Amino acid sequence: MQVSHAEGEYRGRRYELLFHGDGWRALAHGGAPASDFPDALEIGSNSRGDWVKLPAEHVTWWRVGVSAVWKGERVAVVGRERDGTVGVTTTDPRRAAALGIPGDQQQGWLGRAPVAELSDVEVSEEKVS
Numbered sequence: 001m002q003v004s005h006a007e008g009e010y011r012g013r014r015y016e017l018l019f020h021g022d023g024w025r026a027l028a029h030g031g032a033p034a035s036d037f038p039d040a041l042e043i044g045s046n047s048r049g050d051w052v053k054l055p056a057e058h059v060t061w062w063r064v065g066v067s068a069v070w071k072g073e074r075v076a077v078v079g080r081e082r083d084g085t086v087g088v089t090t091t092d093p094r095r096a097a098a099l100g101i102p103g104d105q106q107q108g109w110l111g112r113a114p115v116a117e118l119s120d121v122e123v124s125e126e127k128v129s
Contacts, residue, residue, distance in 0.1 A: 001066075001086055001118070001121075002121075003077050003080065003081070003086060004065050004066045004076055004077060004078050005064050006064070007061075008027045008060065010059050015027035015028050017059075018048050020056070023055065024053050024055055024056055025053070026054075027051060027052055028051055029050055030050075031050065037052045040052050040054060041054060060129070061127070061129045062125055066121065067121070067122050068088075068122070075089060075090050075113070084115055084116065085113060085114050085115065086113060086115055087110060088111055088112065091108050093105060093109075095109075099111065
């Protein structure tokens, strides 16, 4: 199941945006050859996979939001899917209480929901920069 995440668009293709810093953005290159990234500042890997660091001015940042209905309440779908469940979150204390999601008003509420119980999935995209 698709989850909320950030993407970077480089040379007409989108890649997951893994991390960023002042003046650069690191994208998951998905095994694409280095020749696909002529502006690369650095190529490496970490616990999240293989990445390529590019100048920020060459990468358009997109925020992809995924939400779904779980037990009659709309939640944001976050984190990675594992064991047939996915992370769900809300900032609404009433909704969190109804769903039994642990958390608080400072940190928000975060729990896990069975993917099979999610319905009415909506995906939105917002250009960040």
